[in-house]
Amino acid sequence: MECIKVKDLAYSYDGENYAVKNVSFNIKRGSYTTIIGHNGSGKSTIAKLLIGLLEKNQGSIEIEGLELNMENIYKIRNKVGIVFQNPDNQFIGSTVRDDIAFGLENHCVPQIQMDPIIEEFAKKVNMSEFLDSEPGHLSGGQKQRVAIAGVLAMHPDIIIFDESTSMLDPQGKDEIKRFIYQLHQNKQLTIISITHDIEEVSVSDDVIVMNDGNIIMHGKPEEVLLNDKKLIDIKLDVPFSIKLSLALAKQGIKIEKQLSLEKVVDAICQLDLKK
Amino acid sequence: MPIRFEKVSHVYSDGSPFTYAALKEIDLEIAEGKLTAIIGATGSGKSTLVQHLNALLLPSNGKVEVLDRIISSDEKPTKLKSLRKDVGLVFQFPEYQLFEETILKDVAFGPKNFEFTEEEANAKAKKALAMVNIDPSYYEKSPLDLSGGQKRRVAIAGILAMDPKIIVLDEPTAGLDPQGAKAMMELFKELNTKYGKTIIIVSHDMEHVFNYCDDVVVLEHGSVRCHLSVDQFFKDSKWCEELHIIPPFVIQAKQMLKAKGIEIMADVKTVDDLAYEIAKKVKN
Amino acid sequence: MGSFTLGKYLPLNSCIHKLDPRAKIIAMLIVLIAIFLPAGWLGYGLIALCVVSLIFLAKLSLKFVLKAMKPMMFMMVFLLVVNIFVIKTGFVIVSLGSFAIYSDAFIQTLYIVVRLVLMIMITTALTATTKPLDLTLGIEDLLKPFARFKVPSHEIAMLISIALRFIPDLIEETQRIMKAQTSRGVDLKEGKLKEKIMAILSLIVPLFVSAFQRAEDLANAMEARGYAPGAARTRYKVLKMERNDYILLAASGALVIALIILSIL
Incomplete structure (x- = not known):
């Protein structure tokens, strides 16, 4: 069931201050997990550790039954794909076609098989029309879609989105978010998304809350987000629906806390209102 | 005195095959002393528009009046330097403009360029750093050692130190976490109310526009689609629908309630205002 | 820049363009x-x-x-x-x-x-x-026989093609930093020697910082997608x-x- 097992993981960039401190968690195969926390809370460090871009100081990481170490690192990178934050700095090829091909080349896919694969995955992310476009002529959202195609083309078991929408405009954010949801529904992929978007969190299966290098909560969004006191304590955002319930409580109106605004509105309608 | 755009057009690479009209005969008056948001889809001309305010770009046609100076295509660039002192322009991701060895030196760089003495420049830098809540213990640190949010504050202080009358910011909260973004917006509100600065912000975030700004200018394909007060803009749901904008949550909640027959007439800004208005409707 | 034609690629359709x-x-x-x-x-x-x-x-x-x-x-x-x-x-x-x-x-x-x-x-x-990239590919293939003399033909080609890929981005970045510093009163055309030096520094330092950041991001992205220098890989573009x-x-x-x-x- 579990495809990622992390135990007592710790990492320090400078040898003094730990960015990740004794973190343990498991992630279920096929689940969609969001990781939230302030900038500098250790979220991205965990992502880089999971894919072996940083070498852990202590603890263990097991991915699909394989221990992450120098020996297994390439096997693990075959299983885990990552989409980073900056759309420009992860576009390696000179055109969309070449960029999707880059990963295939690294995995020694025979040249004659490449074009059909490239076309298949470009189509999946709705970039078929832009196969020969250069990155300079694409929007941020389009570039991120190409990055996703490049990752999917390697058939990973796990895909990590490291704040992949944070540099995009609202339209681009929306495109990528909808795509992540779709991936979660269609495939057996395990998805980990590092995000600041509290609305995205509320539709995920599990959420990990990080603060100052520690995991302070890990559970279903209903459990975690309804624990508003703890979130507000570390100055994290809570969903608007909860803010509204809390504000109503201050006015003496008790409404059950909900993740969806619609349900809160429905509950308000059930109150004894003046006509 | 307001900022006035009169029939301003801006064409990039005129006469080449790549020619592109980013602004088309813009007529616009931005009020003094207010916090104005400029919104619009990517490519609608927002960045081009704001770069006219301190004459980094000159209009291809028409003229811009800023602080009793006129910017037009035949303006001599030499006269523009003093305008850049009075109109502070903060680019997107301004932390990339930091370069000095110490934070204090970096912030004092702007005033020094505008002929202030070393002492005057340092005094202005210290005042600006205090405005953005950077502690004096940081003065001698390298700006490159700061966290992302702090770097951005220092970069903004670098503009504030020139003591501009108008501050223009291009997506100042991009890439910050929600808490950092909120603190940033509160800073701009304070600069506006406490120090009387005219502030113009290019933004994609409707919560910020709704909660902190007075007026909103919507650009679309290089033209002004509408220019309204923020309250008017969100009151009429037609604007958000037509422009494919997801309204702020308070407005969404108000609209949902209205759809269920509960209409809240008062203008509400915060979730507490909204709860108060709902409570008024509840019997006892 | 516009009149400088040495080394510039012209996208025309001729039999010479189509040659290997x-x-x-x-x-x-x-x-x-x-x-x-x-x-x-x-x-x-x-x-x-x-x-x-x-x-x-x-x-x-x-x-x-x-x-x-x-x-x-x-x-x-x-x-x-x-x-x-x-x-x-x-x-x-x-x-x-x-x-x-x-x-x-x-x-x-x-x-x-x-x-x-x-x-x-x-x-x-x-x-x-x-095309500059095809040129790189050609050089890579021609240098291959020299691999036994430890000439890293693939690495050289990868280096050139990445440089070519990022030149437009760096030009854009330079223009952006120039505008940002101009907004802080930098005058790249006039001023005394000392001011000019500061003006150039204010351009160069940020450019380096951002180029290093880019390089780090890029290295991470390449590694994450399975690139390992020296390892065997196939090639999408095959010359014939x-x-x-x-x-x-x-x-x-x-x-x-x-x-x-x-x-x-």
């Missing part, structure tokens, strides 16, 4: 050797004929090719001046008191200028008809020699043989 970059690089090298053979004016005439017909086949305008000479103009004039002072053979053309200009000064200069012009023409014919490529090679071979014969005779 390897064939074009080898042909260019052969012609360069031919240019250095002492085959006299007849030889140069022959090379010029070939090069001009190549440029014609590539649909390049002569104006474009001549523009590429511009940066070399100063060098040529300088050469002439030096030769006038140094070379004292041949017959006297002009004499001013004790100073005389000899005919060989002109002939020698002309020799070098003709060679230089031919060299620029042939390299322009290559770079204008071959066709009939026209062999014709080009044969023609350039014939040219160099003709010139060898001319220089022996």
Whole structure:
């Protein structure tokens, strides 16, 4: 069931201050997990550790039954794909076609098989029309879609989105978010998304809350987000629906806390209102 | 005195095959002393528009009046330097403009360029750093050692130190976490109310526009689609629908309630205002 | 920038554009050797004929090719001046008191200028008809046999292609930083020397910082997608020699043989 097992993981960039401190968690195969926390809370460090871009100081990481170490690192990178934050700095090829091909080349896919694969995955992310476009002529959202195609083309078991929408405009954010949801529904992929978007969190299966290098909560969004006191304590955002319930409580109106605004509105309608 | 755009057009690479009209005969008056948001889809001309305010770009046609100076295509660039002192322009991701060895030196760089003495420049830098809540213990640190949010504050202080009358910011909260973004917006509100600065912000975030700004200018394909007060803009749901904008949550909640027959007439800004208005409707 | 045509790619549709970059690089090298053979004016005439017909086949305008000479103009004039002072053979053309200009000064200069012009023409014919990336691929393939001498042909090619990929981004970044610093009162055109130095520093330092950040991001992205320097990988773009490529090679071979014969005779 579990495809990622992390135990007592710790990492320090400078040898003094730990960015990740004794973190343990498991992630279920096929689940969609969001990781939230302030900038500098250790979220991205965990992502880089999971894919072996940083070498852990202590603890263990097991991915699909394989221990992450120098020996297994390439096997693990075959299983885990990552989409980073900056759309420009992860576009390696000179055109969309070449960029999707880059990963295939690294995995020694025979040249004659490449074009059909490239076309298949470009189509999946709705970039078929832009196969020969250069990155300079694409929007941020389009570039991120190409990055996703490049990752999917390697058939990973796990895909990590490291704040992949944070540099995009609202339209681009929306495109990528909808795509992540779709991936979660269609495939057996395990998805980990590092995000600041509290609305995205509320539709995920599990959420990990990080603060100052520690995991302070890990559970279903209903459990975690309804624990508003703890979130507000570390100055994290809570969903608007909860803010509204809390504000109503201050006015003496008790409404059950909900993740969806619609349900809160429905509950308000059930109150004894003046006509 | 307001900022006035009169029939301003801006064409990039005129006469080449790549020619592109980013602004088309813009007529616009931005009020003094207010916090104005400029919104619009990517490519609608927002960045081009704001770069006219301190004459980094000159209009291809028409003229811009800023602080009793006129910017037009035949303006001599030499006269523009003093305008850049009075109109502070903060680019997107301004932390990339930091370069000095110490934070204090970096912030004092702007005033020094505008002929202030070393002492005057340092005094202005210290005042600006205090405005953005950077502690004096940081003065001698390298700006490159700061966290992302702090770097951005220092970069903004670098503009504030020139003591501009108008501050223009291009997506100042991009890439910050929600808490950092909120603190940033509160800073701009304070600069506006406490120090009387005219502030113009290019933004994609409707919560910020709704909660902190007075007026909103919507650009679309290089033209002004509408220019309204923020309250008017969100009151009429037609604007958000037509422009494919997801309204702020308070407005969404108000609209949902209205759809269920509960209409809240008062203008509400915060979730507490909204709860108060709902409570008024509840019997006892 | 606009008038600088040396090394610029022109996206036209010609039979020369479609040739294999390897064939074009080898042909260019052969012609360069031919240019250095002492085959006299007849030889140069022959090379010029070939090069001009190549440029014609590539649909390049002569104006474009001549523009590429511009940066070399100063060098040529300088050469002439030096030769006038140094070379004292041949017959006297002009004499001013004790100073005389000899005919060989002109002939020698002309020799070098003709060679230089031919060299620029042939390299322009290559770079204008071959995409920089294809050129890199060609170089990579041609360097492969040298792998046994530890020439990292693939790494060199990867380095060049990534540099080419990021040049437009870095130009944009430079313009952005320039505008940001201009907004802080930097004047890159005027000011005292000290101010100018500060102005340049205010541009260079941020550019370096952002370039390093980019490099780090890029290295992470490449590694995460399974790139390992030195490891075996396949290649998407495969070069294939066709009939026209062999014709080009044969023609350039014939040219160099003709010139060898001319220089022996």
